[in-house]
Structure formats: C-alpha cells, structure tokens
Amino acid sequence: MTLKERDKKHLWHPLTQHKLHPEHIAIRKAKGVLLYDEEGKDYIDGIASWYTCMYGHCNDYITQKVSEQLQQLDHVVFAGFTHEPAVKLSEELIKILPDNQQKIFFSDNGSTSVDVAIKIALQYHFNQGDKRSKIIALEDGFHGDTFGAMSVSGLSVYNGPFEDFFIDVARIPVPTSENFNEVRVLFEKLVKEHQVAAFIYEPLVQGAAAMKMYDSELLDELLQIAQNNGVVTIADEVMTGFGKTGKNFASEYLQNNPDIICLSKSLTAGLVPMAITSCSEKIYNAFLSEELGKGFFHGHTYSANPVACTAALAGIELLQTQEIKENIQRIIIAHQQFDEKIKNHPKVKETRQLGVIYALDLNIEMERYGNLRYQLFNFFMEHGVCLRPLGSTIYILAPFVIAEEQLQKIYRTIEKALDTF
Numbered sequence: 001m002t003l004k005e006r007d008k009k010h011l012w013h014p015l016t017q018h019k020l021h022p023e024h025i026a027i028r029k030a031k032g033v034l035l036y037d038e039e040g041k042d043y044i045d046g047i048a049s050w051y052t053c054m055y056g057h058c059n060d061y062i063t064q065k066v067s068e069q070l071q072q073l074d075h076v077v078f079a080g081f082t083h084e085p086a087v088k089l090s091e092e093l094i095k096i097l098p099d100n101q102q103k104i105f106f107s108d109n110g111s112t113s114v115d116v117a118i119k120i121a122l123q124y125h126f127n128q129g130d131k132r133s134k135i136i137a138l139e140d141g142f143h144g145d146t147f148g149a150m151s152v153s154g155l156s157v158y159n160g161p162f163e164d165f166f167i168d169v170a171r172i173p174v175p176t177s178e179n180f181n182e183v184r185v186l187f188e189k190l191v192k193e194h195q196v197a198a199f200i201y202e203p204l205v206q207g208a209a210a211m212k213m214y215d216s217e218l219l220d221e222l223l224q225i226a227q228n229n230g231v232v233t234i235a236d237e238v239m240t241g242f243g244k245t246g247k248n249f250a251s252e253y254l255q256n257n258p259d260i261i262c263l264s265k266s267l268t269a270g271l272v273p274m275a276i277t278s279c280s281e282k283i284y285n286a287f288l289s290e291e292l293g294k295g296f297f298h299g300h301t302y303s304a305n306p307v308a309c310t311a312a313l314a315g316i317e318l319l320q321t322q323e324i325k326e327n328i329q330r331i332i333i334a335h336q337q338f339d340e341k342i343k344n345h346p347k348v349k350e351t352r353q354l355g356v357i358y359a360l361d362l363n364i365e366m367e368r369y370g371n372l373r374y375q376l377f378n379f380f381m382e383h384g385v386c387l388r389p390l391g392s393t394i395y396i397l398a399p400f401v402i403a404e405e406q407l408q409k410i411y412r413t414i415e416k417a418l419d420t421f
Contacts, residue, residue, distance in 0.1 A: 002026065003038050021374065025381065030057035033402045035386060046380075046387045046410050048399045051207070051239050053270030055318045056401040062269050062314040069310040078106065078303040085309035092316050093276070096248045098257040103284040105277045105296070106303040110238035110264035111144025113275035114200070117260045118148040118167070119298060120279060121198035121232040124286045127294045132197035134168045136190055136231075141171075142208030143200065143236050143262075152200050154209075170194070174206065175218035187222055191229045199226045200234040203250035203258075204354060207239035210393035211359035213352045216253040223256035232283065233258045238275075242266045243319050243328055244397065246355030259283050269315035274308035327400045331356045331407065335396070338411045347418045349392075359395040360414075364421070366392045376417060385413045 003026030013024060026038040033056055034042045048054050055062065073083060090104050107116050118135065125132040137143075137152040144150065150159055151166035159166075170190050175183045190196060203219065206212040226233050235258035240250040244266070251258055260283060264275035287296050302308075318324055335358040342360065343351045349361040366372045373389050380387045387394060387410070394417070396410055 003028075032056040032058075033399050033406055041384070043381060043384050043386045044398070044402070044406050044410060046385050046396050046398050048266070048397055049270055050265065051244065051397050052265045052268075054242065054244070054266040054400050055269050055315060055324070056399045057270065059269065059314075059318070059401075061318065062271060062311055065310050065314040066271060066307055069307050073306045075302065075305050075307070077301075079299055083304070083306050083309075085306040085313065086304040089309045089313050089316075092313060093278070096316065096320075097261065097278055098249065098251050100257040100259075100280045101261060101278045102281040103279050105279070105298075107275045107277065107298075107300050108302060109144075109273050109275050110236075110262065111146040111149040112300065113238060113262040113264050113277045114143045114152070114234075114236060115146050115148035116275075116277040116298060117200070117234045117236075117262050118152065118198065120260060120277065120283060120296065121234060123296065124232055124283055125197050125230075127286045127289070130195075130230075132195040134170055134190070134194045134196045136170050136172060136187065136196055136199045136226075138174050138201050138206065139171045140174065140209035140212060141200070141202055141206055141236075143202075144238075170196075174212060174214050175222065176214060177218070180218050180221075183218075184221060184225070188225055191225060191231060196226075196229070196231050198232040198234050198260075199223070200236060202236045203240060204245065204253060205240050205250065205357060208390065210361070210390040211352065211357055211395045213354055213359075220255050223254065223258070227256060227259075232260060234260045234262065236262045238262050238264045242315070243324070243400065244355050244357055246328065246332060248319070250354075266315065268308050268311040269318075271311040272305070272308045274302075274305060274312065324400050327402075328356060330404070331398070331400070331402065334404070334407050342411075342415065342418075345418055347421075356400070357395070357397050359393050362392040362394065362418075362421075364392050372421070376421065379417055379420065380413055383413045383416065385410050387414075 007024050008022060027035050028038050029036045033045055035045050036042050105116055107113055135152055139154045142153045152169055154171055172186055173179055173183055204213060204216060223233050235251050237249050241263050260279045262277055268274045287294055335353050339351050342348055347363050349363040351360045376389045394414060
C-alpha cells in the first residue's frame, strides 16, 4: 500500500475539504530546494514549504548543529530553568531586531506568537489600571488559527463559524494612496472614541491575502497616531521576517518601531516548530511588580526547546553570511527581470514584488479555494514545481539557496500556465 493510500485512513489535513480533495502527494525526502515524492519524482519548492525552509531543506550546517545539540540537551522545562541555546538565541536575535526590542517570549508557532502578543497588549494596559479591550486590525489580514489570532484576522473563509466568540476587533482598510485620508480619519476616530489596546498589522506584505503589498510611509503615519495615543503596536513578522523583504525584518523599512514583534516560520529554518514574541523594555516593565498577578502567566510545554533554539541560531548565522546576502540580491534581480517580461501579458492583471517575494494576479475571477486554483496547483506539480496559488494570485517565495536554473524553471512554468489556462 502506498503512502497516499495509507494517508486516507486516519489523517485530517489542514485547509482541506476532504470530500472534494481526498488525494495528497506523498513526499519521501527533501534536500536543498527539491522535494521528492514516493515515486522518485522531484519538485522545486517554490514557496519554501510555507516560507520556512529559506536556507534549503535538510541544510547540512543546520542539521549538524541540531544533531550536536541532541546529544547535549533535548528539552527542559523553561519555567524556573534556562539553558545556553535560549540565552544565546536571545543575544543574537536582539542584535538584528529593530533597536527598541529587548525581551523575547517563547511559544510554539505563528498563531501562538500572535496570541501572546495580544494578551501582552491587553494586560499591559490592565496592569496600569487602564482597562482597554478593543484591537484595531487591517482588513484581509491573517494572523493565525488560534482564537486570539483568528479574532484579528479578516479572512472569513477561515473564521465563519467562530465569529461570535471573538475578542473586540475593529477593522480598517489597508492604506493606499487613494484611500489614505479616509483611513487616517477612521483610525483617529477609533483611537479617540474607544478604549483601543493595540493595533496589529503585517508590515508591508499581507501574506495570506495573496501577498497584498502596501506603502511604508502610510503605515508609519498610522503607527505614529497609535503611539501618540498609548496604543500598543504589534508587527506580525511571522511571514515577512528573516530576510524575505530584502531586509532582516519588514519593520526596518519603517521609521516607527513596533512595541511588539511576532516571529515564527523561518525562525527555525523549517526544522522544528517554535515562535517568539519580542517586545520593548517599556512593555516588559509594566509586568514587573510585587503583585504576583501582574506577571505574565502564559506558558507552553515546549517553550524555548533547546533543539529549536539551536536551529534558529544556525539560521541566523546563515542569514548574515555574504553568500545568503548575495543570493537574496540575485533573486531580487531575477524577479525584476521576470516581471519586465511578464507584466504586460494579457492574462496578467497586476504584479508586485518586495525582496524575494513576487506575486502576479491573473486576469481571471476565481474563488480562493475554487476548482481552477487546484487545476493550477496540479499543473505546476506536473511540471515539477511546487507553487500554491492564493485564489487568482500566483506567488513565488523560494528558498534563498535556489539555483538560477531552478528559478528560471519556475518562471517558464508560470508562463506555460498563462498560455494554458
């Protein structure tokens, strides 16, 4: 019996209507930029397995570091204990985060990093006798699947059955040059008329909203308004963090640093789950008290797992190498050249790019999880390329180590798709 056949007996896959899509491709191994299925066929991982394996699958340097750590310390509870990988990771991460970030809190994944951020923001005000309950978020934002993260997300296909249970959230349109005056007025009105605890946003690129991009100057104005009114600002860099935008973090394009940053995905280079919520000293100090209840009572069993911390440290080391920096620039230029070639294609409605993130919208109306989307996915896989369209948007977010010929194959396959559908 094949893996695909065995899979159907017990497994429930994410983001899947199994009645419509019962088949799943069985992957036996991965190395570098390639995935290998159980029949031996290889596929270029054009999305770095949901933006995680940015240094390539089974990277020798990272796996060696993790292997060494496994012989030393596998896990220890992080309440009341500490260890070298966590301490070292905090030191190295603070060096590359925006300069106001001083403290890091561990959890398990992107969603939980956001839940932690929301709880910190709410309790930050509560601890100071200022009970605030409303959070402002951007329309079409996506921050995760746990209840806090889902509450501040705006994609109804995910949220429908649960909306009656959400925390109090006000949504504003993504700011553009056309709507900014209205957005600013609405934002100021919300801040002045409600007890707003926090403003959460994906800086510059809304990943699940089909890589929707917006301008740093417009976001900066909203951040300034928030910070002038004591509203905690939360940058969800789960997708954008660690080099994807051409800088270590998308927040580096902004003048106003966030109070809190959420990190996961490529934090651990795709090896193991882990997340971090970092914050400024000002935020952290609001939890220091002789009163026990003013502490932050939130914890995960695998917080600061030494193996995950070691993978993160190795990834940060690689991110700062000249080779990876040059690769990032090479991919940026290749995307720009492809864009010049493809942007005027009759089936291309719009294109956009920030760093190694490239997206094009098809001139076709289609549902996010409609049949054509699956036809496109299958077409790409048949041609040896793993791309997962977001509705009518095809995007590329490949590992930094992708070779030029592999990148060109992705481009050629997209062109074939445009000529086929």
